[in-house]
Amino acid sequence: MELHFYLTISACLFTLGTIAIFWRNNLIAILMGVELVLNASGLNFVAFSKYTSASLHGQIFALFIIVIAAAEAAVALALVLRFYQSSSSVDVETANKLRH
Amino acid sequence: MIDFKTIVLIFFGALAVSSAVLVVFLRNIVYSAFSLIATFFSLAVLFIFLSAEFVAGVQVLIYVGGILILFLFALMLSQQLSQKAVKLSSTKLLPAVLLALPMLGIFLFVIYQTDWELVQNIQMEEGVASLASLLLDKYLLPFELASILLLGALVGALLLARPGEK
Numbered sequence: 685m686e687l688h689f690y691l692t693i694s695a696c697l698f699t700l701g702t703i704a705i706f707w708r709n710n711l712i713a714i715l716m717g718v719e720l721v722l723n724a725s726g727l728n729f730v731a732f733s734k735y736t737s738a739s740l741h742g743q744i745f746a747l748f749i750i751v752i753a754a755a756e757a758a759v760a761l762a763l764v765l766r767f768y769q770s771s772s773s774v775d776v777e778t779a780n781k782l783r784h
Numbered sequence: 785m786i787d788f789k790t791i792v793l794i795f796f797g798a799l800a801v802s803s804a805v806l807v808v809f810l811r812n813i814v815y816s817a818f819s820l821i822a823t824f825f826s827l828a829v830l831f832i833f834l835s836a837e838f839v840a841g842v843q844v845l846i847y848v849g850g851i852l853i854l855f856l857f858a859l860m861l862s863q864q865l866s867q868k869a870v871k872l873s874s875t876k877l878l879p880a881v882l883l884a885l886p887m888l889g890i891f892l893f894v895i896y897q898t899d900w901e902l903v904q905n906i907q908m909e910e911g912v913a914s915l916a917s918l919l920l921d922k923y924l925l926p927f928e929l930a931s932i933l934l935l936g937a938l939v940g941a942l943l944l945a946r947p948g949e950k
Contacts, residue, residue, distance in 0.1 A: 687902065688895055689797060690830065695891035696801045697823075699884045704808045706880035712858055713813055716820055719851065720804055723827055730836045738903045740915050743836045744923050750839075750846050751930045755937035757851045761858040762944035768862040769947060 690731035697724035711764045711774045715757065722753045793833055800826040817855050824848050835908045838915055 697720050704717025726746040733742020764774060771778050803822035810816045824847040831840035919927055 687900060689793070690834070691895045692892065693797045693800055693830070695888060695895065697804050698891070699888040700801075700804045700808045702887065703880045703884045706883060707808070707876050709876075710813055712855060712862070713816060716807055716816060716855065719820065719847075720807065720823070723824070723847075726839075727827060727830060730831055730834045730839060734834050734836075734906060734908065735902050736900060738906045738908055740909055740918055743839050743915060744919055746831075746836070746839050747842060747919070748926060748930060750842055751934065754846055754851060755933055757854055758937050758941040759944065761854055762941040764858055765861055765945050774862050 687731060687735040690727060694724040694727040694731070697721075697727070709775050709777060711767065711776055712761075714776070715760050715764070718760075719753060719757070722749055722756075725749060789833075793830075796826040796829040796833075800830065814856075814859060817852065817859060820855070821848055821852055824852070835910075838912045 701717040701720030701724065704720065705714050708714050708717065726749045729742040729745040729749070731742075733739055733745075767779065768774055800823050803819045803826065806819040807816045807823060810819060824843060828840040828843040831837070831843060
């Protein structure tokens with residue numbers, strides 16, 4: 685039953701992250717939703733590797749997820765700042781031009 | 785019947801989910817960022833319960849110490865903190881919830897219907913040493929690729945965030 689506990693938490697986090705991605709207008713809030721989704725998948729990997737195989741392979745995957753989340757956050761926030769410089773807003777609704 | 789360990793586990797699980805709710809639904813995005821810290825910390829505690837102490841440490845170091853600071857810097861650089869109320873469109877909330885809630889239902893259905901093949905008498909390999917030997921032996925190629933990815937992300941972020949010369 686412990687596996688079900690972790691999987692339920694991770695399902696809730698994934699769902700909340702998806703709501704943030706689809707609902708929020710602020711680009712940075714959308715990125716926070718992406719981080720929630722990535723964390724949920726990492727929790728799933730670690731929980732499955734403990735309860736279904738008792739190995740460390742899932743933890744390696746969680747580590748790689750954290751590394752890739754760091755790279756993604758750096759590049760995405762640089763893009764957000766770039767977008768803010770050109771349109772002085774971080775609202776996705778204003779991102780409707782292909783060039784300016 | 786419920787021992788102390790279970791109480792702590794349930795507390796931090798509930799803290800993770802409730803602070804994630806706050807991340808999504810708070811209007812002030814700075815408060816959302818601080819609520820995200822609570823989510824990451826309670827997830828680190830859950831990692832410790834899953835005998836993944838190293839992953840928990842990395843989670844605190846990189847997420848709380850790195851990514852969250854990056855988020856706060858981007859927030860402070862990109863908007864005046866005095867304009868508190870971020871515009872939230874309520875028209876987009878209904879489709880988002882309509883998409884997300886059936887997804888949650890499917891997840892919970894699968895989680896509780898599947899007959900998972902669980903390992904009895906879990907004996908985890910202890911310590912960071914076995915994790916390190918796995919990372920530098922079997923997963924050496926992804927490890928090196930991750931370092932190239934990080935270098936590329938570093939250079940790319942620097943190039944992108946630099947103000948363009950006109």
